[in-house]
Amino acid sequence: xxxNRRRFLGFTGSAVGSVATGGLLWKxxxxxxxxxxxxxxxxxSSPTVAPTTTGPSTTVPATVGSPxxxxxxTTTPTTVAPTSEKRxxxxxxxxxGNDVLNTLVPADGRxxxxxxxxxxxxxxxxxxxxxxxxxxxPALAPLVDMWSDDQLAVVQGLALPEQxxxxxxxxxxxxxxxxxxxxxxxxxxxxxxxxxxxxAIPIRAVxxxxxxxxxxxxxTRPVIxxxxxxxxxxxxxxxxxxxDAFSAMAAGPSADGLLGAAxxxxxxxxxxxxxxxxxxxxxxxxxxxxxxxxxxxAAASIIEADIGTEVILINAPGFDTHSDQxxxxxxxxxxxxxxxxxxxxxxxxxxxxxxxVTLAYSEFGRRVAENGSGGTDHGHGGIAFVAGPAVAGRQLxxxxxxxxxxHGDLVPxxxxxxxxxxxxxxxxxPSEQILGGRFDTYSLLAS
Amino acid sequence: xxxxxxxxxxxxxxxxxxxxxQLDEWEQLGIDAVIDQLVDGDSNGVPxxxxxxxxxxxxxxxxxxxxxxxxxxxxxxxxSTPRPFEAWVTFFWHDYFAVSxxxxxxxxxxxxxxxxxxxxxxxxxGDYLAAMTTDAAMLVFLDGNQSSGESPNENxxxxxxxxxxxxxxxxxxxxxxxxxxxxxxWTARFRTDEVRFIPRRHDDTPQTLLGVSGVHDVATVIDxxxxxxxxxxRVAQKVAHAVLGEGADTAVIARHAGTFAADLExxxxxxxxxxxxxxxxxxxxxxxxxxWFVSCLKATGAALRRRDIGRSFEATGQVPLAPPNVGGFPxxxxxxxxxxxxxxxxxxxxxxxxxxxxxPLFDAARTKQLDVLADAFGIDHxxxxxxxxxxxxxxxxxxxxxxxxxxxxxxx
Numbered sequence: 001x002x003x004n005r006r007r008f009l010g011f012t013g014s015a016v017g018s019v020a021t022g023g024l025l026w027k028x029x030x031x032x033x034x035x036x037x038x039x040x041x042x043x044x045s046s047p048t049v050a051p052t053t054t055g056p057s058t059t060v061p062a063t064v065g066s067p068x069x070x071x072x073x074t075t076t077p078t079t080v081a082p083t084s085e086k087r088x089x090x091x092x093x094x095x096x097g098n099d100v101l102n103t104l105v106p107a108d109g110r111x112x113x114x115x116x117x118x119x120x121x122x123x124x125x126x127x128x129x130x131x132x133x134x135x136x137x138p139a140l141a142p143l144v145d146m147w148s149d150d151q152l153a154v155v156q157g158l159a160l161p162e163q164x165x166x167x168x169x170x171x172x173x174x175x176x177x178x179x180x181x182x183x184x185x186x187x188x189x190x191x192x193x194x195x196x197x198x199x200a201i202p203i204r205a206v207x208x209x210x211x212x213x214x215x216x217x218x219x220t221r222p223v224i225x226x227x228x229x230x231x232x233x234x235x236x237x238x239x240x241x242x243x244d245a246f247s248a249m250a251a252g253p254s255a256d257g258l259l260g261a262a263x264x265x266x267x268x269x270x271x272x273x274x275x276x277x278x279x280x281x282x283x284x285x286x287x288x289x290x291x292x293x294x295x296x297x298a299a300a301s302i303i304e305a306d307i308g309t310e311v312i313l314i315n316a317p318g319f320d321t322h323s324d325q326x327x328x329x330x331x332x333x334x335x336x337x338x339x340x341x342x343x344x345x346x347x348x349x350x351x352x353x354x355x356x357v358t359l360a361y362s363e364f365g366r367r368v369a370e371n372g373s374g375g376t377d378h379g380h381g382g383i384a385f386v387a388g389p390a391v392a393g394r395q396l397x398x399x400x401x402x403x404x405x406x407h408g409d410l411v412p413x414x415x416x417x418x419x420x421x422x423x424x425x426x427x428x429x430p431s432e433q434i435l436g437g438r439f440d441t442y443s444l445l446a447s
Numbered sequence: 448x449x450x451x452x453x454x455x456x457x458x459x460x461x462x463x464x465x466x467x468x469q470l471d472e473w474e475q476l477g478i479d480a481v482i483d484q485l486v487d488g489d490s491n492g493v494p495x496x497x498x499x500x501x502x503x504x505x506x507x508x509x510x511x512x513x514x515x516x517x518x519x520x521x522x523x524x525x526x527s528t529p530r531p532f533e534a535w536v537t538f539f540w541h542d543y544f545a546v547s548x549x550x551x552x553x554x555x556x557x558x559x560x561x562x563x564x565x566x567x568x569x570x571x572x573g574d575y576l577a578a579m580t581t582d583a584a585m586l587v588f589l590d591g592n593q594s595s596g597e598s599p600n601e602n603x604x605x606x607x608x609x610x611x612x613x614x615x616x617x618x619x620x621x622x623x624x625x626x627x628x629x630x631x632x633w634t635a636r637f638r639t640d641e642v643r644f645i646p647r648r649h650d651d652t653p654q655t656l657l658g659v660s661g662v663h664d665v666a667t668v669i670d671x672x673x674x675x676x677x678x679x680x681r682v683a684q685k686v687a688h689a690v691l692g693e694g695a696d697t698a699v700i701a702r703h704a705g706t707f708a709a710d711l712e713x714x715x716x717x718x719x720x721x722x723x724x725x726x727x728x729x730x731x732x733x734x735x736x737x738x739w740f741v742s743c744l745k746a747t748g749a750a751l752r753r754r755d756i757g758r759s760f761e762a763t764g765q766v767p768l769a770p771p772n773v774g775g776f777p778x779x780x781x782x783x784x785x786x787x788x789x790x791x792x793x794x795x796x797x798x799x800x801x802x803x804x805x806x807p808l809f810d811a812a813r814t815k816q817l818d819v820l821a822d823a824f825g826i827d828h829x830x831x832x833x834x835x836x837x838x839x840x841x842x843x844x845x846x847x848x849x850x851x852x853x854x855x856x857x858x859x
Binding site: 164165166167168169210211223224225226227229230231232233234235236237240241242243244245246248249250251252255257258259261262263265266268269270272273317322323371372373374375377378407 | 593600840
């Protein structure tokens with residue numbers, strides 16, 4: 001099925017309804033004319049802190065020691081992977097526009113002036129080994145060990161082309177990365193399409209907690225798990241054949257149009273329940289402070305099940321903090337920090353940490369000045385966390401210049417696609433083809 | 448299409464399905480009279496809808512419970528109202544002005560918000576937009592409550608221009624600021640359960656909005672907005688997509704937009720689109736989870752249990768009264784996702800298990816009269832694959848569950 005842009009966005013369970021995508025039908029084209037925001041040369045030469053040279057040299061070992069967990073299958077096809085051990089990317093979409101300045105707090109009086117009620121107290125800012133210019137929001141404390149262990153890099157001053165304060169334009173760009181390529185799906189969807197193989201891998205991409213336009217290609221669609229506890233088929237009575245009948249409704253010559261699409265959706269759904277139910281059932285029950293952490297545990301279980309999954313997306317909404325930001329940000333960032341910490345804590349025990357990279361990022365930033373409602377309005381300049389043993393960690397890349405503002409906004413200095421390119425290169429994807437151009441990377445990941 | 452098929456189509460697409468016997472009654476009335484009754488109940492002797500929220504506590508001690516009660520009450524209303532098209536229109540506006548009751552939390556404000564959509568959703572768009580601008584639920588949802596002359600909050604001002612009227616590309620950041628300043632001063636008070644205009648929180652300085660000077664309050668903001676040519680075009684497009692489907696011809700939409708622009712009256716817009724739809728201008732759509740669910744409740748007579756609403760719907764991607772964000776519910780094809788497909792199956796199982804076994808529909812499921820089953824949902828027949836699958840099952844609850852979950856019921 002050839003999906004036009006509207007259908008693409010609709011198909012993916014995107015957070016944006018038809019209301020929002022109307023009027024955003026980018027013309028279909030294959031333009032390679034990609035204009036990067038700012039020069040990556042200048043950006044790479046001016047990180048707030050010079051990249052450390054002590055980042056982990058770990059690539060993927062030829063053989064990963066037998067994972068502690070009982071039974072990762074060894075017969076899973078791995079033809080798509082660039083190495084014998086499949087690498088996994090975990091994307092954490094911090095949707096709503098995360099506030100950069102209260103996430104990575106600058107030691108700068110101008111920050112305090114702009115945030116009379118929202119500034120994080122000096123005493124509460126979490127110091128970061130090796131840098132004095134910034135510290136973490138207190139809720140990010142669980143990530144400090146990863147930072148100190150060279151397993152966490154932070155990139156700030158990010159922006160995508162056609163940056164917009166509109167949630168919906170920004171989301172579209174966030175998912176597609178290169179608007180000119182929107183007709184061929186989200187950026188990860190294009191990767192999945194470009195590396196499709198004949199071998200049946202049940203779940204190459206899965207989106208947890210909601211839909212995922214970024215993961216949706218033309219030929220490839222992610223499995224979407226809205227709620228972990230609802231991912232099960234419940235027939236009206238025991239041992240009835242209703243679920244078989246449900247699958248059988250897709251049998252035979254498929255109908256045209258939407259009926260055909262609705263029929264085709266059934267076997268995919270039933271098969272993914274078969275696969276993931278076992279995975280989720282084996283997930284240990286853990287006490288979590290924030291609900292979102294459960295999704296990180298589910299991600300760990302999927303990785304440990306070793307079923308060939310390459311990309312896991314975690315939907316982390318709620319970052320649109322127009323009001324009541326102080327309290328909300330604690331929960332929002334706390335959930336992400338606890339989640340990433342828990343993910344790697346589990347994966348290092350099971351032996352899957354080295355091959356898993358996590359990118360946590362948001363579609364835009366917020367204004368420098370607070371808004372008087374105890375919040376911040378939409379602004380520019382985003383931030384991303386890149387985590388995992390494969391990361392050249394303990395480095396802060398990019399700038400949030402509080403002197404030279406543009407209409408009260410930070411001026412972005414790094415094209416977000418530079419970070420995407422790093423991740424794609426690491427997973428062995430043709431990043432230039434997928435992003436529609438070559439973006440200089442910051443060597444955040446040892447290939 | 449024969450007339451019964453057309454009537455079935457009308458019911459499925461624009462009326463949340465059919466109650467038993469309704470299609471026969473409609474066939475006797477004839478399609479023109481049915482359209483009259485659907486679109487203009489007042490002039491055609493249709494009893495008014497009872498208030499969906501009658502008797503509910505506006506300020507229950509547990510706000511979450513208030514939201515749950517409001518959802519259940521509205522769904523029951525959608526099942527039982529003598530004016531199903533009006534309920535469908537309200538649900539359309541619920542996607543358009545996608546206010547989430549989970550964010551608003553004040554049950555009374557949520558009731559009033561739905562009452563506003565029900566009473567003005569077929570009226571004049573300018574009046575409707577003005578009323579929505581000072582609607583209590585909206586003031587809470589998009590931070591109007593937090594907005595004062597001293598520090599205007601742009602959340603509503605931006606969405607007013609981007610989502611509710613003009614669309615991206617038709618306004619500037621300065622327009623967002625101007626609208627936000629001119630709308631300051633309106634607040635929804637939880638404690639007193641009312642909307643108030645507080646002059647000292649309002650900045651009355653004349654603003655220039657969309658090239659119109661002297662804009663300083665709700666009336667002048669809305670005037671400037673609805674006078675902009677992009678407004679009628681955008682609203683007409685949204686309504687046309689809802690009635691005709693997203694595959695609707697752009698020339699057809701432009702024609703309707705041109706007529707609508709003259710007076711911004713919604714009822715004639717809906718009506719003329721329906722007439723075009725029956726003349727072949729409509730394209731296929733996915734019946735979304737809430738309309739599908741309501742149509743199943745209507746056909747089966749199964750009882751609506753409040754506990755079934757929240758979690759079951761979460762996975763469909765369409766929780767009634769709780770759109771995921773200000774942009775509304777996800778696009779239609781998202782309801783074919785793995786999560787939504789599984790959830791449809793599970794909800795169908797519950798509905799089948801709670802359908803009264805004495806009902807004619809259950810009898811048709813027990814005896815596998817598949818065309819009778821199909822007709823109860825307004826379709827001529829199931830696809831051959833669905834027929835074969837249903838025939839392989841034991842008659843009764845299994846057949847009913849599988850039929851309710853079938854892809855045939857979610858495409859029209």
